[in-house]
Amino acid sequence: SVADVNRLVRAAFAGDVAGRVYENERRFDLVVRLDEAARRDIDDVRHLLVPTASGTQVPLYQVADVTVEEGPNQIQREDAKRRIIVAFNTRGRDVQSIVEEMQQRTEKGLRLPAGYFIRYGGQFENLMEARQRLMIAVPLALLLILTMLYFAFGSLRYGLLIFSAIPLSAIGGILSLWLRDMPFSISAGVGFIALFGVAVLNGIVLLSEFNRLTGEEGLSPMDAVLTGTRNRLRPVLMTAAVASLGFLPMALSQSAGAEVQRPLATVVIGGLVTATLLTLFLLPGLYLLFVRRRRPPVTTAAILLLPLLMAGQAQAQPLAGTPASTDRILGIAERRNPSVANNRRLDVYWLELAAHPVDLPRTQAGIEYGNINSFNRDTRLFIGQGLQLPAVYARNRDLYRAGLLSNQAHSRLRMHEVRHEARTLCIALMAMQERDALLRRLDTVYARSAAAAELRFRTGETGRLAKASSEAYAGQIRLQRGQLREDAAILQQRLSLLLDTAVAWLPEPEEPRLPPAGLASADLSPSQPQLAYMDAVTGTRRSQVGIERSRLSPDINLGYSNLSIIGWQSPDGVAQQYYGAGDRFGIFQLSMGLPLFNGAARAKIRAAEVEAEVAALERDRTERELQGRLLEARAALRKHSAALEWYRGQGLREAEVLEADATAGLSAGSLSYAEWALLMDQAVRIRLGGLDALDAVRKTLADISFITGKD
Numbered sequence: 001s002v003a004d005v006n007r008l009v010r011a012a013f014a015g016d017v018a019g020r021v022y023e024n025e026r027r028f029d030l031v032v033r034l035d036e037a038a039r040r041d042i043d044d045v046r047h048l049l050v051p052t053a054s055g056t057q058v059p060l061y062q063v064a065d066v067t068v069e070e071g072p073n074q075i076q077r078e079d080a081k082r083r084i085i086v087a088f089n090t091r092g093r094d095v096q097s098i099v100e101e102m103q104q105r106t107e108k109g110l111r112l113p114a115g116y117f118i119r120y121g122g123q124f125e126n127l128m129e130a131r132q133r134l135m136i137a138v139p140l141a142l143l144l145i146l147t148m149l150y151f152a153f154g155s156l157r158y159g160l161l162i163f164s165a166i167p168l169s170a171i172g173g174i175l176s177l178w179l180r181d182m183p184f185s186i187s188a189g190v191g192f193i194a195l196f197g198v199a200v201l202n203g204i205v206l207l208s209e210f211n212r213l214t215g216e217e218g219l220s221p222m223d224a225v226l227t228g229t230r231n232r233l234r235p236v237l238m239t240a241a242v243a244s245l246g247f248l249p250m251a252l253s254q255s256a257g258a259e260v261q262r263p264l265a266t267v268v269i270g271g272l273v274t275a276t277l278l279t280l281f282l283l284p285g286l287y288l289l290f291v292r293r294r295r296p297p298v299t300t301a302a303i304l305l306l307p308l309l310m311a312g313q314a315q316a317q318p319l320a321g322t323p324a325s326t327d328r329i330l331g332i333a334e335r336r337n338p339s340v341a342n343n344r345r346l347d348v349y350w351l352e353l354a355a356h357p358v359d360l361p362r363t364q365a366g367i368e369y370g371n372i373n374s375f376n377r378d379t380r381l382f383i384g385q386g387l388q389l390p391a392v393y394a395r396n397r398d399l400y401r402a403g404l405l406s407n408q409a410h411s412r413l414r415m416h417e418v419r420h421e422a423r424t425l426c427i428a429l430m431a432m433q434e435r436d437a438l439l440r441r442l443d444t445v446y447a448r449s450a451a452a453a454e455l456r457f458r459t460g461e462t463g464r465l466a467k468a469s470s471e472a473y474a475g476q477i478r479l480q481r482g483q484l485r486e487d488a489a490i491l492q493q494r495l496s497l498l499l500d501t502a503v504a505w506l507p508e509p510e511e512p513r514l515p516p517a518g519l520a521s522a523d524l525s526p527s528q529p530q531l532a533y534m535d536a537v538t539g540t541r542r543s544q545v546g547i548e549r550s551r552l553s554p555d556i557n558l559g560y561s562n563l564s565i566i567g568w569q570s571p572d573g574v575a576q577q578y579y580g581a582g583d584r585f586g587i588f589q590l591s592m593g594l595p596l597f598n599g600a601a602r603a604k605i606r607a608a609e610v611e612a613e614v615a616a617l618e619r620d621r622t623e624r625e626l627q628g629r630l631l632e633a634r635a636a637l638r639k640h641s642a643a644l645e646w647y648r649g650q651g652l653r654e655a656e657v658l659e660a661d662a663t664a665g666l667s668a669g670s671l672s673y674a675e676w677a678l679l680m681d682q683a684v685r686i687r688l689g690g691l692d693a694l695d696a697v698r699k700t701l702a703d704i705s706f707i708t709g710k711d
Contacts, residue, residue, distance in 0.1 A: 015033035095123050099124045102120070130186040134189045142166065142196065145196060157290060162200055162203035162207055168199065171274050172272070172273050173268075173270050176266045179270075191266070194264075198268070199279070205236055206236065207283070229284050233280070236279070247269055253265075322504060322506060324506070329422055333422040333498060334418070336500040337500060340415050343407065343410055346407045350400055350407055351404060357396040357400060358393045360385070368563075372563065378565060379581070380563035382559060383559065384589070387555070387558065388553060389554070391553065399540070406536035409532045424699070425494055426495070429492065430507055430695075431698075434509055436488075439484065443478065512694070512697045512698050512701055527709060528708065530709075531619065541611045541612035544611070544612070545608040545609050545612055548607075551604065553595075554595065556590070556592055559589035560589065561586070565579055565583075566579060566580060567579065633703045634704070640696040643696075651686045651690055652686075652687075655683040663676075
């Protein structure tokens with residue numbers, strides 16, 4: 001039949017399924033067809049053996065005419081237009097370059113009839129569509145990044161500043177594609193979007209640190225840039241390294257799908273390298289250009305050499321500190337000191353206790369089974385709850401509230417102590433700055449005198465003793481300056497630890513405020529922190545007395561029992577009725593625990609009352625001690641104020657006269673070097689006495705402020 005012949009030809013030349021092959025859970029068709037050598041030309045078709053119904057086989061050419069004829073072609077249409085498809089695959093080149101080359105050749109060497117045109121589809125058409133989507137996705141992604149930066153910093157200026165990392169990262173991405181000889185593809189475009197996000201993240205890390213240092217730490221923009229870049233160097237490098245190392249296997253991949261992975265990973269790795277380096281160099285300089293107002297502009301060379309300046313600053317100015325007013329330093333101490341923060345955190349502990357003052361004992365529940373009422377086996381279920389009088393829970397609440405007030409008072413006391421300690425360190429650093437200024441001035445004077453003595457010694461006008469004496473004075477001044485710098489560094493370290501910062505603070509010298517009326521009427525503040533804390537402790541002790549009194553209150557126990565009474569019973573006293581296990585009898589119970597033996601409880605009450613009394617007495621003793629210290633401080637302030645007034649008036653004039661006469665006499669030759677040194681030493685002692693008096697006034701004022709509790 002015709003069907004048999006068609007099936008034979010199809011199986012011989014196209015192949016037909018003869019069975020299935022199984023490998024575990026997978027199935028494959030077993031296809032058979034002629035060997036390639038037996039299906040090359042039309043004669044192979046003619047000589048195919050066709051089986052008949054009788055079992056014999058005849059060649060195909062005996063039952064059919066086998067010839068080559070032109071048949072109708074399949075006509076494909078699209079949008080009511082006839083279409084012919086020419087398909088091919090590419091290898092070793094990108095699709096876009098091949099299509100561009102084909103377009104050039106067809107425009108030159110192919111003349112199409114009217115109404116005919118060429119359209120390129122397949123992967124090239126997908127590329128064009130994806131590129132159009134990228135033309136929307138990339139600007140939208142950049143706009144979203146800028147919007148989020150604006151909301152993060154609340155300033156479009158800062159957003160644009162961080163946005164500068166995007167072109168810096170794009171440079172590296174384009175360069176890495178060029179170095180690896182890769183064309184721009186859709187996966188590369190997606191890589192650029194991912195790259196922009198990571199590059200912006202590094203900018204956020206740096207700029208957030210700059211703003212924190214200028215805001216919370218009070219640093220200048222330059223100091224914030226130097227400190228912040230040094231602090232955030234490792235996080236920035238870590239962010240870039242993690243992303244780069246994560247994409248490295250994709251960049252080196254040679255497996256299936258590598259043509260999509262390699263461009264994406266190459267863009268991210270190359271862009272992060274340039275973005276990280278350029279961000280660390282350029283972003284700090286751009287930040288200075290953005291935030292500096294009414295200051296000399298930062299030059300391009302300064303921006304490019306900023307990392308080198310960071311390394312050299314510590315050597316050029318080893319004692320340079322961050323200038324700040326005393327009030328500003330005290331404010332930072334209040335916000336950042338760890339002990340103050342820990343005390344504030346304990347408020348949550350007492351608030352939680354005060355929110356739940358009712359502490360009920362555990363509920364008792366159980367079951368009994370056995371010969372409870374008779375030889376029958378009965379069951380009994382019971383539940384009980386212990387309670388205390390409402391006054392007991394009220395006393396618990398009062399104790400927790402007293403604990404909260406005591407902790408808050410302790411926090412204020414600790415803050416008061418931290419402020420006093422910080423103020424004392426600031427006063428000591430002010431005194432060191434003023435003493436250092438005097439020593440610098442003396443260093444110049446004695447250096448000149450040493451040079452003059454050296455010249456006179458060479459000319460024979462003076463002996464070796466005057467030369468040695470002048471050099472000794474100059475050496476002592478330099479030694480004192482070195483010691484002063486070391487002492488100042490130690491105090492700066494203590495102040496930094498107290499403020500929980502890494503900044504070397506340098507308080508600006510300020511004149512002591514001496515309001516006479518205020519000093520005359522200075523007294524202990526009603527809210528003096530130390531007394532307020534001892535009042536709170538006394539209140540806590542008294543609340544503890546109430547807790548101990550609660551031990552004399554009776555305990556209340558509520559309970560309920562449900563049991564069976566199996567057997568014959570007489571409910572009315574006459575008739576007998578049988579009750580089984582399903583018949584239940586309920587019992588309510590109310591009992592009280594009376595503290596009949598309360599000797600120990602009363603002893604604890606008396607002990608708690610003694611503790612409260614001791615706390616009150618200690619508070620009174622502390623108040624008297626503070627009053628005595630305040631009287632001593634007032635007397636010391638009057639003494640130091642009088643000394644400061646003399647040094648700043650008559651003493652300063654005498655020192656200037658001594659220095660002028662000594663310098664004039666030495667220049668005129670009427671004074672020897674020993675006489676000049678003696679006069680200069682007297683003038684220096686007067687000036688140092690003035691500085692000591694000023695330092696004493698500042699310290700005494702700080703002590704009065706601490707004692708009275710009036711900051």
